Amino acid sequence: MPHPEPVARRLFELTEPISLVNFFSEEPNQAMAALGFGNYWDGYFAGRSAPLGRVPAEVVHAAFYNFADGEVARHIPQVWETTTPEAAHCAREQGCVAALNRILGELVGTASLSRAADLLAQASTSAPTEGRVMYAGLRALSMPEEPVARLWHAANMLREHRGDGHIAALVSEQVGGTESHVLSALDMGIHPAETFGRIHHLPKARLAAVMDGLRDRGLLDGSGHLTAAGRATKARIESSTDALAEAPYDALSPSELDELVASLEPISRRLAASGSA
Structure with a gap:
């Protein structure tokens, strides 16, 4: 129910x-x-x-x-x-x-x-x-x-x-795997995001391209922090994740x-x- x-x-x-x-x-x-x-x-x-x-x-x-x-x-x-x-x-x-x-x-x-x-x-x-x-x-x-x-x-x-x-x-938010780690790292207060343990080992050129892409989309500012749009995107992802995780508990x-x-x-x-x- x-x-x-x-x-x-x-x-x-x-x-x-x-x-x-x-x-x-x-x-x-x-x-x-x-x-x-x-x-x-x-x-x-x-x-x-x-x-x-x-x-x-x-x-x-x-x-x-x-x-x-x-x-x-x-x-x-x-x-x-x-x-x-x-x-x-x-x-x-x-x-x-x-x-x-x-x-x-x-x-x-x-x-x-x-x-x-x-x-x-x-x-x-x-x-x-x-x-x-x-x-x-x-x-x-x-x-x-x-x-x-x-x-x-x-x-x-x-x-x-x-x-x-x-x-x-x-x-649905067009956020890729490495991009998701960047958003999560910044949401947890880890800055620069490139130092996050899940991605710090990746080639610098790859990380730079990811960061540039997020800046181009307006999700990061020039210093590599989340913008208002970036925070809103992260919040939507988490809210949607919670909503999509509800189904198992309908059985109880x-x-x-x-x-x-x-x-x-x-x-x-x-x-x-x-x-x-």
Whole structure:
């Protein structure tokens, strides 16, 4: 049933720390290394793209959206010479579950965590898949039964569902992948934007062209800060992303949404305190 107030932003804040253990904890890295990957990015691309199967780099580049030209092709498809998509996803899940078990400690095994996992699973499997490539790939996988694995898988599905919608919002505003990083960096107060960790390694000529393009569109001023038009564009992207992320939560009643928020809050606080935020 429809819920009276938008909840996607609040649920994103609560579920994002669950997903971020994949990037901020050692266990997932160790699990991917055990498959034979010698560097972080091979494991990243193998683990995240695994639900898409053995597709060309061009497909992963399109689905991920915010990597610069050539970055995906340095890892896809050669990661599949080391392991299979099925094994990569399994390792990613096992590593994330191990990290969650360590960080959450006594919260593991509680009725509250199990209820959060069940409600997230209900939400994460209820949205339409049309136009949601990454979400559809994860929806095709089995939902784990074990509560912590269930919690992680559902949160990961919701993250990719939101990400698919975010890409749609970026495309509608004609904001490319590298451009989106510039807008995000400046919105977070990082200046110059070229120093942002997701893009600082790109060729200077490439970054200069991106910055010049944003200036030409009136989104950046001469000093590389957001203009009023740039801030408005960023705000529209975020608002649209939130709106497009609402669908999964329509499967929950208002009382279930309240219960889900209450169950996730201590989990999110614990993970945020550990650095997974």
